Amino acid sequence: MRKALAVPAVAIAAAAFPLLTVSAASAHEGAHSYQADLGSVNMSGVTGTGMVTLDGNTATVMIEATGLLAGSPHAQHFHIGALGECPSNDLSDDADGDGFVSVTEAAKYYGAIGTSLTTTGDTSPDSGLAIDRFPTAEGGSISYERTFEVSDDVHQAFEDGTAVLVVHGIDKDGSGAYDGDVMSDLDPSLPMEATAPAACGALEVAQMGAAPAGGAETGAGSTTGTENTAAIGVGALAAAGAVGAGAVAYRRRQAAQA
Numbered sequence: 001m002r003k004a005l006a007v008p009a010v011a012i013a014a015a016a017f018p019l020l021t022v023s024a025a026s027a028h029e030g031a032h033s034y035q036a037d038l039g040s041v042n043m044s045g046v047t048g049t050g051m052v053t054l055d056g057n058t059a060t061v062m063i064e065a066t067g068l069l070a071g072s073p074h075a076q077h078f079h080i081g082a083l084g085e086c087p088s089n090d091l092s093d094d095a096d097g098d099g100f101v102s103v104t105e106a107a108k109y110y111g112a113i114g115t116s117l118t119t120t121g122d123t124s125p126d127s128g129l130a131i132d133r134f135p136t137a138e139g140g141s142i143s144y145e146r147t148f149e150v151s152d153d154v155h156q157a158f159e160d161g162t163a164v165l166v167v168h169g170i171d172k173d174g175s176g177a178y179d180g181d182v183m184s185d186l187d188p189s190l191p192m193e194a195t196a197p198a199a200c201g202a203l204e205v206a207q208m209g210a211a212p213a214g215g216a217e218t219g220a221g222s223t224t225g226t227e228n229t230a231a232i233g234v235g236a237l238a239a240a241g242a243v244g245a246g247a248v249a250y251r252r253r254q255a256a257q258a
C-alpha cells in the first residue's frame with residue numbers, strides 16, 4: 001500500500017512543476033549566471049562567494065571574500081582548461097613538500113589562468129601577477145565588481161563547467177605580510193605566500209530568480225544527483241542573496257565616498 005501511494009506522489013510532483021521546469025530552461029537563453037562558493041585552500045581560512053553573469057562574452061563579476069591577509073593585494077583569476085575542481089584544504093597536493101599547495105600543484109584541478117580579475121586595465125592572462133591592479137583586502141575582506149569582456153576560451157570554459165574562481169595570497173606564518181623563505185613557483189622574486197591559492201570555487205550554473213527551480217529539476221529527474229540538486233539550488237540562492245546584498249552595500253559605500 002505504501003508503495004502504491006509513492007508512485008502517484010511522484011506523478012503529482014511532476015505534474016505540479018511543469019511551468020517551473022520551463023522557466024528554468026528559459027533561463028539558459030540570453031545571459032547566463034554562474035556562482036562559486038569559495039572554500040579555503042592552504043588552510044587559509046578564506047571563504048566567500050563569486051557571481052558571474054555572462055552575456056555573450058561580456059562578464060559582470062562580483063566577488064565577496066573574507067579572512068584574507070589584510071592590507072595586501074590578492075591576485076584573483078578565472079582558471080580554465082582542467083577539471084573545473086579545487087584542491088582540498090590540506091597539504092595532500094603539496095607534491096614538493098614545501099608546505100604550500102602552489103599554483104603549479106593545484107593546476108591539475110583548476111588549470112591555467114584564463115582571465116585576470118583586475119580592478120582596471122587588461123584582464124588577460126598577461127596580467128596574472130599585476131599585483132598593483134588587484135584588490136587590496138582592507139580589513140581582510142574583498143568586495144569586487146567589474147564588467148569586462150572575456151575571451152572565447154573563457155566563455156567556453158564556463159559552458160563546459162571547467163571555469164574556476166581562485167583568489168591568491170596567504171599569510172601562512174602569520175607575520176602580517178607576504179614573506180618567508182619559500183619563493184613563488186610563478187615568479188621567484190615573490191614569496192610563495194603572495195601567489196599560493198587562498199580560496200577556490202568551481203563556477204557552476206546559478207539558479208537565479210527561480211526559487212523552486214532546484215526542486216523542480218529534482219522532480220523532473222535532473223542528470224545530477226537528485227539529493228544534491230535541491231541543496232545546490234538553495235545554496236545558489238543564498239549565495240546570490242549574499243553577493244547581491246554585498247554589492248549594494250559596496251555601491252552605497254562608493255556613493256558615500258563620491
Ligand SMILES: [Cu+2]
Binds near residue numbers: 075077078079166167
Ligand atoms: Cu589564479
